Amino acid sequence: MIWAIALAKLIFHIYFNNQYGYFRDEFDYLSCGDHLQWGYVDQPPLIPFLIHFCRAVLGDSLRSIRFIPALASSLLVVQSALLVRELGGRRYAMLLTAICVVIAPQYLSNGSLLTTNCLEPNIWMGCAYFAILAVKRHNPRYWLWFGVVAGIGLEEKYSIAVFGLGMLIGLLLTEQRRVFLNKWIWIGGAAAFLIFLPNILWNIHYHWPFVQLMHAIRAEGRDVVLGPIAFFFQQTLLLDPITAPIWLAGLFGLLFSKQFRQYRMLGWCYLVCYLVFYVLHGKSYYLAPIYPMLLAAGAIVIEAALDRPETSRPRLQWLKPLIAVIILASGAHLVPITVPVLSPERFIAYTKTLPFKLPVTEHSHARAPLPQWYSDQFGWKEIADETEVAWNRIPAAERPDCGIFAQDYGQAGAIDFFGRKHGLPGAMSGDRTYWLWGPRGYSGNCMIVLDDREDVLERYWQSVELVGISAPNTYALEQQIPVFVCKGKRFDSWANVWPHLKRWR
Numbered sequence: 001m002i003w004a005i006a007l008a009k010l011i012f013h014i015y016f017n018n019q020y021g022y023f024r025d026e027f028d029y030l031s032c033g034d035h036l037q038w039g040y041v042d043q044p045p046l047i048p049f050l051i052h053f054c055r056a057v058l059g060d061s062l063r064s065i066r067f068i069p070a071l072a073s074s075l076l077v078v079q080s081a082l083l084v085r086e087l088g089g090r091r092y093a094m095l096l097t098a099i100c101v102v103i104a105p106q107y108l109s110n111g112s113l114l115t116t117n118c119l120e121p122n123i124w125m126g127c128a129y130f131a132i133l134a135v136k137r138h139n140p141r142y143w144l145w146f147g148v149v150a151g152i153g154l155e156e157k158y159s160i161a162v163f164g165l166g167m168l169i170g171l172l173l174t175e176q177r178r179v180f181l182n183k184w185i186w187i188g189g190a191a192a193f194l195i196f197l198p199n200i201l202w203n204i205h206y207h208w209p210f211v212q213l214m215h216a217i218r219a220e221g222r223d224v225v226l227g228p229i230a231f232f233f234q235q236t237l238l239l240d241p242i243t244a245p246i247w248l249a250g251l252f253g254l255l256f257s258k259q260f261r262q263y264r265m266l267g268w269c270y271l272v273c274y275l276v277f278y279v280l281h282g283k284s285y286y287l288a289p290i291y292p293m294l295l296a297a298g299a300i301v302i303e304a305a306l307d308r309p310e311t312s313r314p315r316l317q318w319l320k321p322l323i324a325v326i327i328l329a330s331g332a333h334l335v336p337i338t339v340p341v342l343s344p345e346r347f348i349a350y351t352k353t354l355p356f357k358l359p360v361t362e363h364s365h366a367r368a369p370l371p372q373w374y375s376d377q378f379g380w381k382e383i384a385d386e387t388e389v390a391w392n393r394i395p396a397a398e399r400p401d402c403g404i405f406a407q408d409y410g411q412a413g414a415i416d417f418f419g420r421k422h423g424l425p426g427a428m429s430g431d432r433t434y435w436l437w438g439p440r441g442y443s444g445n446c447m448i449v450l451d452d453r454e455d456v457l458e459r460y461w462q463s464v465e466l467v468g469i470s471a472p473n474t475y476a477l478e479q480q481i482p483v484f485v486c487k488g489k490r491f492d493s494w495a496n497v498w499p500h501l502k503r504w505r
Contacts, residue, residue: 005098006077012339013070013111018062019340024376024477026065026114027413030055032433034416034426039202040433041209041504046156047116060417066111069118073111077101079125080292086132087263089300092320096299097292099324100246103331106238106288109338109373116157117285123153124163124289128266131167135176135262140184147188151195158210159286164192166272170265206436209504213432216505218281224360225281234284234359235274239291242330247291250298257301266293284359337371344370344475368477376410379476383411383450384418390448390467390483391424403428403442407451408503411481430501439494447486454484460497462488 032040032048033055039045050068058064080101081094089097101107110118126149134142153160171177179185203210217223226234236244254260254267270290277286306319336342336350337358348369351358358371368375387404394402404419404427406412412427412434419427428439448467449457457464463486470481491497 002078002081002094002098005102006074009077009102009111010070010074013073014063014067016339016341017066017070017112020374020377022062022377022380022417023113024410027380027417028409028432029114030065031413031416035437037202038198041213041436042432043116044155044157044199046152051114065114069114070111072119072122073107076107076121076125076292079122079129080296083125083129083132083293083296084299086129086136087296087300088259089296089303093299093303096302096324097296099327100239100243100295101292103327104239104243105334105338106285108335112339113373119156120160120289121292123149123156123160125292127153127163127167128293132263140179140182143179143185143188144191147191148195151192154192154196155199162273162276163269163290165276166269167265169272170268173268174264176265209436213504220505222505223281223283226284228278231278231284235287237356237359238285238288240330240334242327243295246298246302247294248298249301250294250296253297253301259304260297270294340374347374370475372477375475375477379473379478380410380414381418382470382473383478383481384414386468386470386481386483387415387448387450388419388422388424390485393467393485394446398446401443402446402448403440404448405429405450407431409434410478411450430503432504435502435504439498444489444491444494445487449484449486451481452484457484457486460490461486462490
């Protein structure tokens with residue numbers, strides 16, 4: 001039954017994953033996948049590496065590039081059920097956990113977009129699984145596999161280091177601290193380090209660009225900082241508020257129940273992760289990968305409560321299907337928030353019926369008619385089309401030395417993706433890893449520049465012509481981007497200009 005639920009979730013995602021358009025961050029992963037290396041400014045290398053080979057096999061359609069997240073989100077259902085089984089739960093607890101994972105808005109979102117979030121829950125829960133096995137089976141060799149999975153996780157997204165810190169403190173605060181006297185946990189740590197080492201060396205070579213990026217984002221104050229109540233409320237939205245009693249029961253069970261005494265480190269791990277992300281003003285969804293283990297424990301608590309002799313009379317057994325049906329109904333009601341099952345017009349009308357406002361993680365997103373995860377799927381083809389108009393204005397003899405400069409990785413990635421079919425060269429930008437890739441050998445004497453001011457461009461080129469403005473899109477976050485053709489450079493070389501174009505924020 002669990003595998004059937006996972007398969008149904010996979011089919012659901014495959015069907016709806018092409019309803020809108022390509023997401024801004026997806027262009028970044030696609031472009032990075034065209035330049036395989038051991039790291040990038042804003043991410044480790046695993047997602048670009050996987051999408052590089054996925055495109056080679058499945059192609060460039062929306063369903064193709066979103067197959068990895070759809071598969072990962074569906075397999076999370078099976079992983080969560082396995083956690084229930086290893087923690088001592090039975091059939092109903094496994095089914096209840098699977099239902100909670102299926103309807104959770106954050107995991108639905110993970111299965112609908114290619115992002116670094118899509119594999120995080122699988123990797124975090126892979127680590128939790130081996131930690132549980134190491135304790136349950138009294139076999140410290142499982143800590144080696146914990147380290148291997150954690151190392152792979154560090155090559156996918158750095159935030160798993162917080163989970164590792166939480167597990168470390170959780171072990172130290174419980175009777176499981178004796179594991180540090182065993183060699184296998186240290187071997188596991190060494191395995192994680194060795195797997196992560198290539199990315200460390202890459203970061204050292206480029207002077208820790210990810211750290212620079214995070215510092216720039218904080219200095220700019222771009223992210224919305226949440227207070228304690230708002231942060232907790234958004235945690236409930238990640239999984240659907242109706243499931244909050246289940247994962248809270250799991251948390252208290254892991255911390256206080258005799259049934260979970262040997263797994264107490266999992267409860268402490270959650271508290272440490274929660275505190276770290278809150279204190280560091282992390283986005284609310286950074287904590288999302290940890291919840292399947294709380295849902296698993298909570299489902300076991302509920303199953304045990306309903307199966308007690310004094311409550312196991314037939315007249316109370318109907319609570320089991322009722323709980324499942326209520327959760328499914330609530331999940332179905334919230335599905336449009338994270339999966340584009342509705343048209344944009346109908347979605348806007350739908351949001352007016354919700355009893356809460358959808359979360360905004362960055363101040364710039366508040367102006368969009370749709371939430372950022374939807375609005376950033378519109379407008380990119382229009383930008384690429386206007387860039388193609390400018391490219392067609394360039395004489396054939398000048399094209400080999402004519403570059404295209406975009407202001408951010410979304411614009412640059414859209415040109416790389418859509419423009420390739422029409423012969424456009426790869427874009428340049430000062431944003432994220434594009435800045436590290438440099439001016440790509442262009443002299444700068446002929447440039448197509450997007451989204452800048454004419455008076456600024458005239459400082460660098462003798463001739464600046466506005467070719468056009470990208471067609472408006474009602475739902476796009478980036479609207480009507482101007483496109484210029486610039487000729488006759490005023491600067492000596494890119495070496496003098498390129499350092500000032502760095503845009504890591």
